[in-house]
Amino acid sequence: MVTVQLPDGSKQAHDSGVTALKVAEGISPRLASAAIAAEVDGKLKDITAALDDGEHNVRIITSRDAEALEVLRHTAAHVMAEAVLRLYGNRTQYTIGPALINDFQYGFYYDFDLPESVSISTDDLPKIEAEMAKIVGEKIPLERIELSPDDAKAEMKKIGQSYKIEMIGDLEKENSGLSFVSVYRQGNFIDMCRGPHLPDTGKLGKAFKLMSVAGAYWRGDENNKMLTRIYGVAFFDKKELAAHLERIEEAKKRDHRVLGRQLGLFLLDEKVGPGLPLWLPNGSIIRMELEGWLRGELLKRGYQPVHTPHIGKLDLWRTSGHYPYYEHGLFPTMNLAEGDGEDGYLLKPMNCPFHIRIYKSSQKSYRDLPVRLSEFGQVYRFEQSGELSGLTRVRGFTQDDAHIFCTPDQLEAEIESCVDLTKLCLATLGLNDYRVRIGLRDPDSTKYVGKSENWDRAENNIRHVVQKLGMNFTEEPGEAAFYGPKIDFVVKDCIGREWQLGTIQVDYNLPERFELEYTAADNTPHRPVMIHRAPLGSPERFIGILIEHFAGAFPLWLAPVQAAVLPVSEKFLAYAQGIHQALHEAGLRVELDDSPDKIGAKIRRATMQKIPYMAVVGGREEESNTVAVRHRTEGDLGAMSLEAFRDGLLAEKASRGSTPLQVNA
RNA sequence: GCCGGCGUAGCUCAACGGUAGAGCACAGCUUUUGUAAAGCUGGGGUUGUGGGUUCGAUUCCCUCCGCCGGCUCCA
Structure with missing residues (x-):
């Protein structure tokens, strides 16, 4: 019963x-x-x-339930695998093929080990889709079968699926009492799988699409064979699929690499070198404003500015431990003179050794601490070529860096203050969609330097602070820096890829390696703790994300051009020049469009350049000493006096957007 | 770095074994304009690089460089 x-x-x-x-x-x-x-x-x-x-x-x-989509997509992966097998033969090995439900672009994938003579490219996807459609039309039932691990292995051996045999072996290792493994049979296709699945392939319907082909290492390990991954997406409804594809198209218009070119923000020039962005005048204004604002916030918080060189003796990074651990990620060492020995100089991948040398340059008393040394330091890292991407992953970039040297007692308050500053940066720019990751050491890895007690202390310090602040966070072993655990603020770009922005790293280890000291109240030498932190992370990456966040329409205080003065015809050029000059003298970034175009064309151009405000001036305005104000998204706002316009813009700028221009005030 | 794809004018794209074309942008002229594109004319390309196949290559093949989508990495 x-x-x-x-x-x-x-x-x-x-x-x-x-x-x-x-x-x-x-x-x-x-x-x-x-x-x-x-x-x-x-x-x-x-x-x-x-x-x-x-x-x-x-x-x-x-299909109305949230769980259903995962089932649908999981079955879609199986149907795709069967289609690939039908098309490319039984020597094709299939490995893993999960559903993705939180990915911005993709809904499922499957990784294949194809026979040597076969390679699949995006041109082949329609063919595979067509075969999938056939399988859907055949309405093949998916049957769950539970087999003993040995029987399952025998079954997989029969059909030559060695990866599956390996996976069953893993399941047995994880779970010594494993009594059965489930396999799903759909016609001639058999796959080991936890399930559940749709009752038959017909239920998959027609709202699926294969999206791209990529390489992926077996088990994610670069020492293993590279498999062929096919990504696809599936919905219950064709309209949902269409809407999804539309969303992706829209997102791609926000891509900072596209907008960066359209708006003249930055340039990646093949002749200069990959991953070495050139900041154009418009982009430089954004940086200048953002960094200027942050510099002010740093001074308020007791940071001291420093400047350090781009290169230094390699031995510094031996001491820190960056070298040779990160040798593969460095630009090659420079041997400048005979006397350099084997060491030579290094283009700096980090600022910390320089800041540490500044700390060490004078005796420190506990009364001096915390010492907070800040610098927008440019660093250079030889990122793998396949990693480079616009402004978000580059080889030469700036860190809004600082190193805080403090006593262990001061540490947690300092961490908290760093968290506050990072949150302030995100909130000021309206970046509210981020997650917080606590990066801990991986106990099985040997990459970490220093004593275990140091790590325990540092990890506990971080936990105390985030718990005290009531933050949502995930703890991720293996995500720590090699010298200490960290708090990372992670945001997504317009197509759902995650990027680390702000970071706060607690470090008991470099102070030891560099033998840092301060004299405590008891007149004995003590060791300070260090915090490495960057609230933006890097202005390059941060602005890359900001471009996408604002879709290029920057708030007034950051906008490269804040207002465009648009004379209706050349007859009013003199009046327009006066307006332009008055706004310019008030400290606003203004552009005068003195082209012979019609007003519609001028408006279109200014709007497409995402200039926040336009001042349209003609006979009516000249007579009444006003400007006809237009906003890039709000459209025509009507006329107002020059003074009201100017003061309104100044107020909006000073408030960083929280007091927008008032109309008819 | 690895797998797959792409590289044609400043930008977005077309052509496809017979030495390249459009729109935007740019320059000149005409128009003097009222809230998202006025008209005409013109300049602009060793089709990323080097090699090969061919009577002939932008097109086919290979090398390298760069970019795109992933994987790996990310101090």
Whole structure:
């Protein structure tokens, strides 16, 4: 006997062996045909699975339920795998093929090890899609079979799927009492899989699309073979698919690499070198404003500015431990003179050794601490060529860096203050969609320097602070810097890729390696703790993300051009020049459009350049000493006096956007 | 670095074994303009680089460089 309790609280009695599908059929034929899977006692199961005897809470999952999409996409991955096998032969090995439900672009993928003579490119995707459509049309049932691990291995051996055999072996290692593995059979295609799946391939429908082909290492390890990954996406409804593809197209218009060119913000020039951005005048204004604002905030918070060179003796980075650990990621060492020995000079990948040398340049008393040395320092890292991307991953970039040297007692308050500053940066720019990651050491890795006690202390310091502040965060082992754990602020770009912006790193180790000291109240030498922190992370990356966040339409205080003066015709050029000059003298960045174009063209051009305000001037304005104000998104705001316009812009600028220009004030 | 793709005018793209074309942008002229593109004329290209196949290559093949999508890495 099976007793089923439905979400509305009603109970039903069924014979042994009843399936959730039968239960759904009993409720309504429509529900049965819409049924995707079942939630049985909180666990997702196949709709066709027999319920065990006893009492169960059962919820029928349909396409309206959030869980359904994952089932759909997981089955889509299986259908794609079968299509690939049909097209490329049985020597194709399939490995893993999960559903993705939180990815901005993709809904599933499957990794294949293709026969040597075969390679798949995006040109082949329509062919694979067509084969998938055929499989959908065949409405092949997906049948779950539970086998002993040995039987499952034998089954996989029969069809030559060695990766699956390896995976079953792993499952056995993880779980010594493993009694069975589930495999799903859909016609001739058999895959080891946890499930659940759609009851048959017909339920996948037509709203799927294969998106791209990529390489991916087996198990994500670069020492392993590179497999062929095919990404796709699937929905229940063609409209949803169309909307999804539309969203991706829209997002690509916000891409900072596209807008950077259109708005003249920065340039990546092949002749200069990959990953070495040139900041154009418009982009430089944005940097100047952003960095200027942050410099002011740093001074308020007791930071002291320093400047250090771009190169220094390699030995500094031996002491810090960056060299040779990061040798692969450095520009090659320079040997400037005979006497340099084997060491020579290094283009700096980090500012810390210089700041440490500044700390050490004079005796420190506990009364001097905390010492907070700040610098917008340019660093150079030889990132792998495949990693480079616009402004978000480059080889030459700036860090809004600082190193705080403090006593252990002061440490947590300093961390907290760094968190505040980072949050202030994000909030000031309206970047509210970010996550916080606590990067801890990986206990199994040897990459970390220093004593275990130091790590424990540092990790605990960080935990105390984030817990005290009530922050949402995830702890991620293996994400620490080699010298200490860190708090990272991670944001996504317009197509869903994550980038680390602000970072706060607690470091007991470099003070030891560089033998830093201060004299404590008891007149004995003590060791300070260091914080490495960068609230923006890097102006390059931060602005890259900002460009996408604002879709190029920067708030007034950052906008490269804040207002455009647009004379209706050349007759009013003299008046327009007066307006331009008055605004310029008030400290605003103004542009005068003295081209012979018609006013519509001038407006279009200024709007496309995302200039926040336009002052249209003609006979009416000249007579009344006003300007006709137009906003890049709000359109025509009507006329106002020059003074009101000027003061309004100044107020909006000074408030960094929180007091926008008032119309008819 | 690895897998796959791409590279044609400043930008966005077309052509496709017979030495390249459009729109925007740029320059000149005409128009003197009222809230998202006036008209005409013109200049501009060793088709990323080096090699090969061919009577002939922008087109086919290879090298290198760069870019794009991923993987790996990210102090």
